[in-house]
Each structure stands twice: as C-alpha cells, then as structure tokens.
Amino acid sequence: MCIRKRFFIVLLVILALVCxxxxxxxxxxxxxxxxxxxxxxxxxxxxxxxxxxYYENGSVYYTIxxxxxxxxxxxxxxxIERKENGVWRLCNDTSVEYYYDGNRLHKFKQTRCRIxxxxxxxxxxxxxxxxxxxxxxxxxxxxxxxxxxxxxxFEERRTYIVGYFTLTEDMxx
Amino acid sequence: xxxxxxxxLCLCMIGGMALSASAATDLFTVENPALISTEVPQESVExxxxxxxxxxxxxxxxxxxxxxxxxSDGTVGKFHQGWFPEVSGDSLQDGGATTYSVIGSxxxxxxxxxxxxxxxxxxxxxxxxxxxxxxLKESGGTAWMIGSNLAVTAAHCxxxxxxxxxxxIIGFWPGKKGxxxxxxxxxxPFGNIAVTKIKYPVNYQTNSDVxxxxxxxxxxENIGDETxxxxxxxxxxxPTNQTYTITGYPFDDAVDKYYMYxxxxxxxxxxxDEHATTYYHEIDTESGQSGAPMYDSDYVVYGIHRGxxxxxxxxxxxxxxxxxxxxxTCLERINEIEEITGSVYS
Numbered sequence: 440m441c442i443r444k445r446f447f448i449v450l451l452v453i454l455a456l457v458c459x460x461x462x463x464x465x466x467x468x469x470x471x472x473x474x475x476x477x478x479x480x481x482x483x484x485x486x487x488x489x490x491x492x493y494y495e496n497g498s499v500y501y502t503i504x505x506x507x508x509x510x511x512x513x514x515x516x517x518x519i520e521r522k523e524n525g526v527w528r529l530c531n532d533t534s535v536e537y538y539y540d541g542n543r544l545h546k547f548k549q550t551r552c553r554i555x556x557x558x559x560x561x562x563x564x565x566x567x568x569x570x571x572x573x574x575x576x577x578x579x580x581x582x583x584x585x586x587x588x589x590x591x592x593f594e595e596r597r598t599y600i601v602g603y604f605t606l607t608e609d610m611x612x
Numbered sequence: 613x614x615x616x617x618x619x620x621l622c623l624c625m626i627g628g629m630a631l632s633a634s635a636a637t638d639l640f641t642v643e644n645p646a647l648i649s650t651e652v653p654q655e656s657v658e659x660x661x662x663x664x665x666x667x668x669x670x671x672x673x674x675x676x677x678x679x680x681x682x683x684s685d686g687t688v689g690k691f692h693q694g695w696f697p698e699v700s701g702d703s704l705q706d707g708g709a710t711t712y713s714v715i716g717s718x719x720x721x722x723x724x725x726x727x728x729x730x731x732x733x734x735x736x737x738x739x740x741x742x743x744x745x746x747x748l749k750e751s752g753g754t755a756w757m758i759g760s761n762l763a764v765t766a767a768h769c770x771x772x773x774x775x776x777x778x779x780x781i782i783g784f785w786p787g788k789k790g791x792x793x794x795x796x797x798x799x800x801p802f803g804n805i806a807v808t809k810i811k812y813p814v815n816y817q818t819n820s821d822v823x824x825x826x827x828x829x830x831x832x833e834n835i836g837d838e839t840x841x842x843x844x845x846x847x848x849x850x851p852t853n854q855t856y857t858i859t860g861y862p863f864d865d866a867v868d869k870y871y872m873y874x875x876x877x878x879x880x881x882x883x884x885d886e887h888a889t890t891y892y893h894e895i896d897t898e899s900g901q902s903g904a905p906m907y908d909s910d911y912v913v914y915g916i917h918r919g920x921x922x923x924x925x926x927x928x929x930x931x932x933x934x935x936x937x938x939x940x941t942c943l944e945r946i947n948e949i950e951e952i953t954g955s956v957y958s
C-alpha cells in the first residue's frame with residue numbers, strides 16, 4: 440500500500456472520529472439544553488425544575504434540580520402565589536426584605552431548600568400555591584375589584600423554576 | 613491720639629484677617645450645619661473584620677467627626693479620588709476598545725473588553741457558605757476596586773444573616789469574561805486574586821437597614837495598580853433625574869454567565885430627602901449584580917447595587933445603597949489604614 444493511500448486512510452479515520460465526536464457532543468448538547476415550554480403561562484425548561492416539594496411544621500421543603508449543562512441562578516426567598524378564584528395572586532408579605540442572593544447552582548447539580556411560610560407570606564391559609572424560585576419582576580395592576588395589587592410578571596425570553604404545593608386545613612391545624 | 617488710632621487700625625486689620633481666613637475656610641470645608649455647636653459630636657461605626665485565612669473575627673471602631681466639603685458646583689458632600697492606569701492609544705474614559713452587543717429589548721449591554729478601565733476595576737466573585745439548614749450553598753456577586761488592594765461590595769454577598777455565617781470567597785476575578793479559566797486564562801485577564809479579609813459593619817448582622825449593606829474585601833495582591841480604581845462620593849443633596857450606570861455580573865438566564873454587563877438609567881427622586889439611604893432606579897439589573905457600582909458619567913460611584921424590591925413603585929423596582937457620609941468615611945478610613953498598616957486597625 441503506498442504512503443499516499445495510507446495517509447488518506449488515516450485522514451479518513453481522523454475525520455470519522457471527529458464526526459462521531461461532534462455528533463455525540465451535539466446530541467449531548469441538544470439533550471442537556473432542555474426543552475423550553477410554557478405551562479401555566481410561565482416559560483419553563485424541562486431539565487430545570489422543582490422536585491420533592493412538601494409542607495411540614497410550618498416550612499415548605501423543596502429541591503431545585505438543574506439537569507442542564509449551564510450554571511443557573513436562583514433566589515433563596517422565592518415568590519409565592521396562591522390561587523384565588525382561578526387566578527394566581529402574589530401572597531408574599533411586602534415587608535419582607537428582598538435583595539439579590541446571587542445563589543448559583545452548577546450544571547447537573549441539585550440543592551435542597553427550606554422556607555418558613557409565616558416569615559414569607561402575609562397570611563398562611565389553606566389553598567393551592569405556586570412557588571417561583573427564580574428572580575421575578577413584580578408589577579402593579581388593577582384587580583377585578585378595582586383595587587391596585589402586585590403580581591408576578593413573566594417574560595417570554597426567560598426561564599423560571601416553578602413548583603406547586605397545597606395546604607389543607609389538616610396541615611395547618 | 614495717634615496711639616489710639618494705631619490701636620483701632622490694628623484691631624480692624626486683625627478682625628479683617630480673621631474674617632478673610634474664615635471665609636477662605638468656608639470655601640473648602642463646611643461643617644454639617646446640624647452639628648455646629650460648642651462640642652462637635654463624633655460618630656462611630658463598629659466594623660467586623662473576618663480573617664479568611666484563620667477564620668478569626670475581630671471587632672474595631674471607626675470614630676470620626678462629620679465634615680463636609682463645598683464643591684465648586686455649589687454642592688456639599690465628600691469625594692475620594694480614584695485612579696486609572698495609563699494605557700497608550702486608548703481612550704481610557706471610554707473604556708478603551710470596548711465594544712458592546714445589545715441583548716434584545718434588554719437595556720443591558722455586554723462588555724467584551726474588560727481589560728480597560730473602568731471595566732478592569734469591576735470584579736466578579738464567588739462565595740460558599742453553610743445556610744441555616746446546614747446545606748452548603750454557592751453564591752456570588754460583583755465588587756469594585758477602591759484602592760490597590762481593596763474592593764467594595766454589598767454585605768449580603770459575604771454574610772448570610774439567616775444563619776449568621778460569613779461566606780468564604782472561592783474566587784475573585786477582576787474584569788472576568790467567561791466561565792472557567794478559558795485558554796491560557798483568557799477569561800480572567802487579571803487572574804484569580806486571593807481575598808484575605810472581609811470587613812463590614814457589625815450592625816448588618818442584626819439590622820436589616822439598607823445603610824449597613826456594604827462591605828470591603830482586602831486582597832492579597834495590589835491588583836488595583838493594574839486595574840485602577842473608582843472615585844466615590846457622597847453628595848448631601850439627593851440626585852434628581854440624573855443618569856447613572858451600573859456595571860456588574862448578572863446571573864439570570866437572559867445573559868451569558870460570568871460576563872460583564874452594563875446598563876444606564878435615571879435614578880428616581882421619589883420622596884427621598886438628603887437623609888435617604890437608598891437610590892431607587894430603573895436601571896436594568898439582575899441577581900448577581902449585588903455590590904456593583906452605580907456611577908455617573910465621570911466614573912464617580914454614588915451607590916452600591918442591592919436588589920429589586922420596591923413594592924411601592926414597581927416601575928422603579930431596583931435599588932442601590934446610597935454612599936452616605938458614614939459609608940464614605942468608613943471606606944476612606946479603611947483605605948487609609950489598610951494601605952499604611954495592612955492589618956487590623958483600632
């Protein structure tokens with residue numbers, strides 16, 4: 440076999456390896472990017488979510504899971520909404536001190552969180568709750584009753600980490 | 613008669629000289645009108661100093677007599693001069709060869725040449741701490757240089773009030789541009805600088821008042837001699853409709869992480885008076901930019917960015933800690949004392 444032919448074969452093998460590597464990396468990148476979707480009017484990512492959320496003794500426990508290949512930011516004090524007549528209403532106590540935590544969660548990592556509800560909410564009552572663990576813009580709007588109220592406004596280009604929990608009368612008694 | 617005339621003339625001269633001297637003094641230094649009395653009261657601030665190498669915390673007090681300066685534009689306040697390194701060919705005041713790329717409708721722009729002042733003097737840092745439930749957490753923020761080896765940030769970036777734990781600094785990168793180190797450390801133009809001490813007001817540990825949310829990081833190297841540092845100032849009058857800029861390291865998913873972004877906007881007046889400790893503004897900022905400098909077109913810092921919670925006025929939700937006379941004095945004193953002694957002061 441002449442040298443030129445050997446060189447050509449080696450080149451082909453290298454090219455094939457590069458192609459395979461690129462393909463594998465491409466698939467890995469595609470899969471770990473996660474799928475963006477909108478649920479409950481909030482843009483979310485299929486690989487970025489809240490798991491194992493439950494209420495116990497005045498606290499809500501939850502795990503933020505980051506299965507994407509990016510480091511993400513989240514807030515130690517989440518925004519919490521309660522469903523009233525089919526509408527999500529912000530129920531955080533407005534006197535609670537909020538500042539940027541700058542908390543980070545690395546790729547393929549998860550972190551356990553706990554919040555004390557009576558510290559964060561204006562009142563702890565039974566109902567269906569939605570918890571947003573990422574930074575959210577709070578805006579003002581006029582409610583159906585004509586009163587001014589604060590609400591979470593979600594931007595389309597962002598991704599939010601969302602979890603749900605329910606408080607029953609038994610839990611609170 | 614002649615003697616009496618000479619005596620009166622002398623008196624007039626002495627009186628005239630005294631008046632001139634007092635007028636000349638008034639031109640440069642004006643005492644806080646509220647403090648003019650036979651006894652000028654002293655103010656004091658207790659500072660906690662955490663030695664990150666030993667983990668030991670020491671406490672000391674900065675005592676000062678409030679004094680203000682009358683500036684040529686008629687405003688009253690305090691000013692500390694910054695410094696930037698000479699770089700041939702570049703317009704330093706414009707950040708040299710800095711170029712920007714706009715992100716959608718977001719007003720934040722990405723800074724790509726972070727090696728040039730003033731961007732070189734803005735630093736990204738990462739921290740680690742154990743929270744109230746014993747979980748190990750990682751967080752971070754933005755800092756800005758105020759001296760050869762001193763940087764300023766927000767106290768909440770380096771102290772977790774819920775657990776009462778100090779945060780340890782796991783990385784401090786002036787002018788960082790990108791996650792990790794990059795090829796040949798290209799993401800860290802000034803390297804990763806060790807932080808030896810953190811200093812913040814003791815009151816921050818128990819008091820949620822915004823005015824205590826500031827801290828100074830003491831660096832192991834005089835990297836400021838390469839990055840330059842910012843001027844900072846306290847002005848007694850609250851700014852009205854002035855444009856300021858905030859530059860830092862946001863950490864939301866709309867930006868590239870560990871990259872520097874900058875945005876400008878109007879600082880709102882609200883009902884704030886000269887004693888206000890907060891600047892509310894409309895400048896686009898996100899989590900991770902806590903501690904970032906809020907500066908004017910002359911690169912003089914007036915505020916330290918803090919967060920986005922202003923339920924009374926959601927149109928202007930972002931806010932910064934105002935550099936008050938107290939904070940200004942503490943920054944100056946820490947600067948002076950650290951540069952002279954390089955150790956804990958009393």
